[in-house]
Amino acid sequence: MAKVVGDIVIDIEKCKGCGVCIPACPQDVISLSKNVNGKGYNYAEPVNDDCTGCMNCAIVCPDGVITVYRKKIE
Amino acid sequence: MKGNEAFAEAAIRAGADGYFGYPITPQSEVMEYLMAEKPHERTGMVVLQAESEVAAINMVYGGAACGKRVLTSSSSPGISLKQEGISYIAGAELPCLILNVVRGGPGLGTIQPSQSDYFQSTKGGGHGDYRMIVLAPSSVQEMADFAGLGFELAFKYRNPVMVLSDGAIGQMMEKVELEEQRPRFTEEEIIKNTPWATTGKTKNRERNIITSLNLDSAKQEQHNIDLQKKYKLIQEKETRFELINCEDAEYLIVAYGTSARLSQKAVDLLRNQGIKAGLLRPITLFPFPTEAISKLADRVKGILTVEMSAGQMVEDVKLAVGCRVKVEHFGRMGGIIPSPTEVVEAMHKKIIGG
Amino acid sequence: MANITKEEIRKPENLVYKKTDLLTDKALSYCPGCGHGTTHRIIMEVLEEMDIQDKTIGIAPVGCSVLAYDFMNIDMQQAAHGRAPALATAIKRLMPEKFVFTYQGDGDLAAIGTAETIHACNRGENIVIIFINNGIYGMTGGQMAPTTLPGMKSSTSPYGRDTHLMGNPLKMTELVAQLPGTIYVTRQSVHTPSNVRKTKKAIRKAFENQKLNKGVSFVEVVSNCNSGWKMTPVQSNKWMEENMFPFYPLGDIKVNTD
Numbered sequence: 001m002a003k004v005v006g007d008i009v010i011d012i013e014k015c016k017g018c019g020v021c022i023p024a025c026p027q028d029v030i031s032l033s034k035n036v037n038g039k040g041y042n043y044a045e046p047v048n049d050d051c052t053g054c055m056n057c058a059i060v061c062p063d064g065v066i067t068v069y070r071k072k073i074e
Numbered sequence: 075m076k077g078n079e080a081f082a083e084a085a086i087r088a089g090a091d092g093y094f095g096y097p098i099t100p101q102s103e104v105m106e107y108l109m110a111e112k113p114h115e116r117t118g119m120v121v122l123q124a125e126s127e128v129a130a131i132n133m134v135y136g137g138a139a140c141g142k143r144v145l146t147s148s149s150s151p152g153i154s155l156k157q158e159g160i161s162y163i164a165g166a167e168l169p170c171l172i173l174n175v176v177r178g179g180p181g182l183g184t185i186q187p188s189q190s191d192y193f194q195s196t197k198g199g200g201h202g203d204y205r206m207i208v209l210a211p212s213s214v215q216e217m218a219d220f221a222g223l224g225f226e227l228a229f230k231y232r233n234p235v236m237v238l239s240d241g242a243i244g245q246m247m248e249k250v251e252l253e254e255q256r257p258r259f260t261e262e263e264i265i266k267n268t269p270w271a272t273t274g275k276t277k278n279r280e281r282n283i284i285t286s287l288n289l290d291s292a293k294q295e296q297h298n299i300d301l302q303k304k305y306k307l308i309q310e311k312e313t314r315f316e317l318i319n320c321e322d323a324e325y326l327i328v329a330y331g332t333s334a335r336l337s338q339k340a341v342d343l344l345r346n347q348g349i350k351a352g353l354l355r356p357i358t359l360f361p362f363p364t365e366a367i368s369k370l371a372d373r374v375k376g377i378l379t380v381e382m383s384a385g386q387m388v389e390d391v392k393l394a395v396g397c398r399v400k401v402e403h404f405g406r407m408g409g410i411i412p413s414p415t416e417v418v419e420a421m422h423k424k425i426i427g428g
Numbered sequence: 429m430a431n432i433t434k435e436e437i438r439k440p441e442n443l444v445y446k447k448t449d450l451l452t453d454k455a456l457s458y459c460p461g462c463g464h465g466t467t468h469r470i471i472m473e474v475l476e477e478m479d480i481q482d483k484t485i486g487i488a489p490v491g492c493s494v495l496a497y498d499f500m501n502i503d504m505q506q507a508a509h510g511r512a513p514a515l516a517t518a519i520k521r522l523m524p525e526k527f528v529f530t531y532q533g534d535g536d537l538a539a540i541g542t543a544e545t546i547h548a549c550n551r552g553e554n555i556v557i558i559f560i561n562n563g564i565y566g567m568t569g570g571q572m573a574p575t576t577l578p579g580m581k582s583s584t585s586p587y588g589r590d591t592h593l594m595g596n597p598l599k600m601t602e603l604v605a606q607l608p609g610t611i612y613v614t615r616q617s618v619h620t621p622s623n624v625r626k627t628k629k630a631i632r633k634a635f636e637n638q639k640l641n642k643g644v645s646f647v648e649v650v651s652n653c654n655s656g657w658k659m660t661p662v663q664s665n666k667w668m669e670e671n672m673f674p675f676y677p678l679g680d681i682k683v684n685t686d
Binding site for chain 3: 091092094120122124125126128129130132133134135136137139140142144158159162166261272273274275276277281282283284285286287289
């Protein structure tokens with residue numbers, strides 16, 4: 001059966017740590033880092049490998065910092 | 075033709091792309107004439123009656139920012155409403171033409187002619203350090219001529235140009251010779267002539283942004299320095315004035331617009347009395363003919379300015395003259411046009427005998 | 429997932445979403461979580477999908493989005509406070525083949541620019557108006573807006589908006605829907621993925637409508653202002669659902685595009 005796997009790349013220097021992506025993710029992939037970026041924000045980061053590439057996080061991100069990849073595997 | 079109508083017809087013939095206005099006496103004939111002429115059929119020119127003077131001047135901003143030849147017209151209270159927009163237009167360095175058919179103020183004032191908007195026109199009016207080029211017609215012919223000249227100067231310097239007329243010249247009828255119709259610029263010509271205009275960002279250039287905002291103080295200061303350089307260049311290149319009977323003049327009148335017309339008659343009356351009087355008529359109020367007045371100050375005995383105001387231009391004449399000779403103002407206010415005889419009397423009382 | 433590495437997923441052929449090139453690389457000046465950024469992005473995505481970057485002129489007047497031209501990679505004009513619909517009127521009339529839109533906040537559109545908005549809508553100018561309604565003056569630091577809810581606190585209504593003293597919130601969107609010059613009037617939001625998708629569709633429809641040459645398309649986006657509301661972004665979105673949406677219900681108000 002075909003399965004879909006995804007991954008996200010977050011531009012952490014442009015992320016403002018607003019956290020709007022966190023409730024948008026159905027797989028609970030994203031969390032705010034304990035570390036801060038150059039602007040002092042606790043940036044968003046993926047914390048597990050459950051991403052399906054649904055793009056919800058990227059669509060709702062006000063700063064457009066999330067890039068999404070999706071691949072079908074057999 | 076009426077002065078207001080001559081201006082409107084000349085604007086069509088100058089290839090204007092758009093007029094945006096709001097009715098106010100004594101200049102409503104401008105839009106009435108344009109609407110009756112159907113310039114959208116003649117040349118494709120857009121004519122729109124806006125909801126307010128504020129909207130009209132901002133329509134001018136929007137059109138000018140697209141590189142179009144756009145204009146508006148109003149009278150004093152309406153021009154006051156346009157000041158915000160004019161400041162933005164000057165700040166964003168947009169070319170446009172604004173006609174002010176001046177009436178008496180302050181406030182709602184009167185609908186009769188006046189020249190009491192000299193300060194507002196030449197010294198700013200809106201906020202910030204900016205200047206308009208100000209052309210002062212003294213005949214219906216010049217009302218027509220300055221529509222074309224105004225556009226030419228506006229685009230040459232990317233600066234708003236005001237035609238500062240008054241209710242007398244706007245309403246009077248005289249014979250006028252009009253220029254031939256010149257075609258409106260095509261989009262290709264606009265992109266070539268005004269590459270800064272917002273015509274749509276194509277792949278081969280960066281985006282064009284029209285703004286008067288600089289949050290960076292250093293950039294805003296530099297912008298102001300550049301504007302001042304431009305205004306200085308305008309002062310060097312574009313000062314216009316007319317000299318009448320000044321070759322041997324001992325007494326000089328300085329007057330523009332309607333005041334210049336009646337002062338010319340006063341010069342004749344004074345000459346009949348054996349007094350060698352002459353007239354300097356500023357055609358541009360900014361840039362002001364400071365140098366020409368300064369030169370004459372070296373050889374005349376006194377200078378009278380005649381204005382339909384409490385005395386506004388007289389300050390610029392005094393700055394040009396210094397303390398070399400006596401400079402006095404004579405004027406009427408509230409919409410009253412002084413008679414040539416009154417000017418002659420004022421010359422005797424304030425300058426010759428004073 | 430066990431048999432595939434991240435490197436294998438992150439290949440160009442697997443790319444499904446990235447920020448559109450019609451947004452510049454400059455970091456947005458908005459507060460964290462602000463709906464302005466999302467709305468900017470979906471407008472630019474619509475222009476990219478319609479391939480009309482070279483035919484579009486945007487106008488941003490005064491407000492938080494005054495610097496929109498720093499982020500939108502299209503020709504733009506900055507307008508005086510409230511006057512964007514006047515600029516748009518002239519631009520569209522002088523260049524009818526272009527796509528013209530204004531991007532206005534609630535203070536701009538529903539207070540100082542009420543006259544310009546209503547008259548552009550009433551004349552049926554063939555433009556798109558995007559109206560960001562967050563119920564507050566964000567840029568100047570959280571003062572009461574024409575759209576501030578009854579009882580809502582702001583820096584100039586510190587004890588809550590008293591409608592007897594301060595008047596009632598103005599529903600501009602319902603108001604312009606009454607005018608014959610509007611053909612499409614809708615209210616949307618951008619706080620969840622499904623709402624973003626709906627809003628993007630609405631904005632796409634609004635721009636497509638310009639080809640009809642029939643009048644104004646007006647898209648209100650009810651948005652958050654977590655700084656002005658003094659909440660976290662996630663809290664502000666929840667507060668918006670519970671308080672703003674009952675007063676400003678989402679959905680199409682007028683669709684007259686046939």
